[in-house]
Amino acid sequence: MWGNKRYHTLNYEMRKTFGQKVIKLSLDGGFTCPNRDGRVGSRGCIFCGEEGSGEFAASRCLSIREQIDEQKRLLSPKWNTDKHIAYFQNFTNTYSSYTDLKDKYYEALSQEGIVGLAIATRPDCLPEDILDLLEELNQKTYLWVELGLQTIHERTSKFIRRGYPLETYDKAVEELKKRKIKVVTHLIFGLPNESREDMLESVKYVANTKTWGIKFHLLYIQKGTDLYHYYLKNPFPLLSRDEYISLVVDGLEYLPPNMVVHRVTGDGKKELLYEPKWSLDKLRVLSGIDRELMMRNSYQGKKWGLSY
Numbered sequence: 001m002w003g004n005k006r007y008h009t010l011n012y013e014m015r016k017t018f019g020q021k022v023i024k025l026s027l028d029g030g031f032t033c034p035n036r037d038g039r040v041g042s043r044g045c046i047f048c049g050e051e052g053s054g055e056f057a058a059s060r061c062l063s064i065r066e067q068i069d070e071q072k073r074l075l076s077p078k079w080n081t082d083k084h085i086a087y088f089q090n091f092t093n094t095y096s097s098y099t100d101l102k103d104k105y106y107e108a109l110s111q112e113g114i115v116g117l118a119i120a121t122r123p124d125c126l127p128e129d130i131l132d133l134l135e136e137l138n139q140k141t142y143l144w145v146e147l148g149l150q151t152i153h154e155r156t157s158k159f160i161r162r163g164y165p166l167e168t169y170d171k172a173v174e175e176l177k178k179r180k181i182k183v184v185t186h187l188i189f190g191l192p193n194e195s196r197e198d199m200l201e202s203v204k205y206v207a208n209t210k211t212w213g214i215k216f217h218l219l220y221i222q223k224g225t226d227l228y229h230y231y232l233k234n235p236f237p238l239l240s241r242d243e244y245i246s247l248v249v250d251g252l253e254y255l256p257p258n259m260v261v262h263r264v265t266g267d268g269k270k271e272l273l274y275e276p277k278w279s280l281d282k283l284r285v286l287s288g289i290d291r292e293l294m295m296r297n298s299y300q301g302k303k304w305g306l307s308y
């Protein structure tokens with residue numbers, strides 16, 4: 001339906017848009033996060049590691065141009081492509097002055113082979129001038145903005161110390177949609193004290209925003225984080241591989257068919273991962289999702305719009 005997949009992958013969308021494989025180059029713009037520097041909170045989200053939200057990003061000691069060159073050198077031979085999305089991934093990538101952000105975004109855009117920008121941020125870090133800057137960029141290039149929502153449930157958001165209420169996400173989505181900027185929402189499956197129904201409610205909520213894309217993450221416990229220390233004292237049930245696969249497939253069924261699925265697995269660093277260890281075998285998770293979709297004779301959007 002979408003190439004050889006039963007769901008609308010980013011790879012499919014990129015090939016359709018650019019006529020070939022496009023890969024993301026993960027960058028570290030040298031930003032911090034209001035949930036770490038004291039403006040909103042000082043310890044960050046409970047699962048967030050020292051390196052922030054983008055453990056695979058290039059080194060922040062390098063300029064944006066140097067990071068892009070380095071990432072191209074590492075990734076291009078493997079993927080055999082000359083088209084790239086510059087992905088501002090680490091920490092909060094709209095959390096700086098207008099001038100600093102503008103310089104860094106445009107530096108990325110001016111590099112050879114960069115066909116678009118992806119900017120990961122928090123919904124509470126989109127003031128008017130930055131929204132205007134994003135709107136300007138959106139008219140010049142292929143842009144999307146990623147928002148780390150994780151859950152729609154307030155009690156969980158308090159537990160994970162997300163630091164903003166659901167209305168802030170709603171408002172950010174509204175402002176970005178008004179400017180025709182593509183939005184990608186991150187959700188996490190397996191957060192403590194969330195039932196299967198809770199997690200699927202989050203999926204349905206995001207589905208109903210009719211925004212451009214979504215990422216499903218698995219909650220993994222990274223050594224050294226506050227979640228790790230909490231888990232050692234208060235172990236809570238973690239999802240098994242089969243439970244996770246079944247949840248992702250349920251989630252895909254509730255999405256609109258045109259919503260682009262950017263990710264369906266977690267991607268923690270091997271040396272920092274404490275649990276669940278099965279998450280390291282990404283291929284097995286991906287093939288499990290394909291198999292489950294086939295066994296159910298299902299596909300993304302099968303239940304889209306059915307009374308929710």
Ligand code: SF4
Nearest residue numbers: 033044045048053091
């Ligand atoms: S918003 Fe992102 S970077 Fe900031 S503390 Fe949470 S996970 Fe870490």
